[in-house]
Amino acid sequence: MTTENNLLEVKDLKVEFKLRQGTVTAVNGVSFQLKKGKVLGVVGESGSGKSVTARTLLRIEAPGIITSGEINFFSPKHGELAIQKLNTTGELIRSIRWKEIAMIFQEPMTSFGPMHTFGNQISEVLILHEKVNKADALQMVIESLRSVGMPRPEKVINQYPHQISGGQRQRAMIAMALACNPEMLIADEPTTALDVSTEAQILEVLAERQKTLNTAILYISHNLGVVSNIADEVMVMYLGQIVEHAPVDELFRAPKHPYTVALLNSIPRIDKAYHGQKLEVLSGGIPDPYNHPPGCKFHPRCPKVIKGVCDKIQPLQHAVSETWSVACHLYSTSINSEK
């Protein structure tokens, strides 16, 4: 993989939550790169660490603590930045948040303050980062809202969040996230709370803005269909680790990691007639967060488990092609040759 076009490089990131009951390692050695203008999808069950990974990039991981690893962001303004070293309330990270890395949250209901109009909330970003006056900022807000297909933006800037629907609120969120033309956008399940038709509209807006502005997107979702439509590459997470990372078309055509295979098979498909056939089910649930299984974390649920190997040795990332890596012993050359 070439590094020139990288906007973000994450190396061996670990994030822990120290709780009374014990320590939860929510992100456990995650490494990936995000290239300029590309969309990287992140999928996994709840508790797999996808949201914590995303929040750590903006340094809003608290009460989590980064215990090791690097996050290098190639900022056009500040040059190469080691984000993991920044003070979470410092000047520098605050100048990056929203201006260079923006985030769309899952809940359009709660991510806007209820006491301020959309005009006030979105213009605040512009006044802070673009140093414009209030009147100009409001004009820019109207433009920004129009660009995401918001009907009657002149009226919306004087409205409060409870006055418009969930889909429109998510449009406003996208407008706010893209108001300063950030280099990178983190979208954390942006359409999960929405209706199917609204979801399709929001995805189209996002895809179109991404193309025109050449924004890189880290797109988190548990909906594999959505990810396969918007992303260029996808990484699958399980218990804080990346188990598979591949170009999106190849991954969905021929998934390699047993977890990815199981995940894909457990979802009812719209383009398949089942005729009384049952869905394949991933046995068991996500293990106890305080006590992860030894070896490969997926081995207690894995149908292809190799006794004496998977329950003892943690698999490394094996490259099955230049762009495709899998963390599974089945693809490790040394173990396969032993058999």
Next chain:
Amino acid sequence: MMEPTKKELLLEVVDLCMYFPVQGGFFDKTKGLVKAVDGVSFKLYKGVTFGLVGESGCGKTTTGRLIMKVMNPTSGSITFYDNELGPIELVPLSNRQMRPLRKKIQMVFQDPYSSLDPRMTIQQIVGEPLRASGRGDLNDYKNKIAEILQKSGLSPDYMDRYPHAFSGGQRQRIGIARALVTQPQLVVADEPVSSLDVSVQAQILNLLKELQQSFELTYLFIAHDLSVIRYMCDTLAVMYVGRIVEMGRSEDIFNHPAHPYTEGLLSIIPRTSTKTKPEKMLKGGIADASDLPSGCYFHPRCPYAQEICKTEYPALRDIGTEHQVACHFDLDLKGI
């Protein structure tokens, strides 16, 4: 697909309407009506899963609630064909008269977190319908509760625990056990998996199918996720602003949709097999039920709309075996 050899009617809904008044102004005068459910008719046959699908606000949940008699409809009839008592008209029944029937029609709710009382043990929660529908105390039913918990994939050892000790999927299993403990004939499942994680969803869907076979259940399955509907349902109805716009066998509807709304819904489902480039994307949002468009409610969003669509609401008409559509035209539409 389970195709029953002889079809036995279990529930018949005829011209069901539920209008909610919109109040406001001086002394909360009624300003208008929201037609949440407006002339819905369908039949449920024994052992079949019938799906209701549509965007939020289309009236699918209200229809389910009316069948549960949580509220009384504005007009219309709901006839339940009981295997002991014969046909019973549910709408005129009082709460007291409804009581002996409650155990025969049960419900599984959407949110497994708010639908279980946090101060009751699992035994009390699952036993409650038994206690409410029969005489005697809880201990007589202990065996029954243990049996249904086992069938729902939960260990009876958990009986004395409280809901907070369980995960979302386990809670939904408790909710299912509660619905099935009285051995109902009809189960209304309102979005039973939409708040669950993807892998847990599959477990619950499979459980519902297994239980359907072992207890010969009939499901009214309400969902907005068409993939889930396709997996679960034998027949289905697509609703739009309180009315059924298309109804038929699941496979017919998915392969040969006849209503532009159904086509639109099918085209926008993101799937992993192909990149969807929906040319006929559903534009705008669902029509406002308190301020409906003239003619066909769908015409402002319909890519095939003609003059007649702006003035006349099309009646539901037969277009094939058990396939009905409310559209003026015979369109050649794209399925899955």
